[in-house]
Amino acid sequence: MNFNIISMLPGIVIGGIVLFVVVIARKRIVDFIKSSRIELKKVVFPTREKVIAQTKLILVSLVVMALFFGGVDLLLGQLMSFVFS
Numbered sequence: 373m374n375f376n377i378i379s380m381l382p383g384i385v386i387g388g389i390v391l392f393v394v395v396i397a398r399k400r401i402v403d404f405i406k407s408s409r410i411e412l413k414k415v416v417f418p419t420r421e422k423v424i425a426q427t428k429l430i431l432v433s434l435v436v437m438a439l440f441f442g443g444v445d446l447l448l449g450q451l452m453s454f455v456f457s
Contacts, residue, residue: 418426
């Protein structure tokens, strides 16, 4: 088979573009991972006690709001039954 340079040119160009993009993308990915690690070292995580205290606060708030809205629903239901009966 006789290949000439013109028939191989599109493949060479596409291969060059792919190689160029892969090299640039790899550098950007590596830079992203490095900067992510640096930023992650700056994060201050809460202590176990603080997480437990905040979880208790959320659960208590949830129960209080559920009781409040349940009571409002019950009262409005009774009011609607009284008005429409």
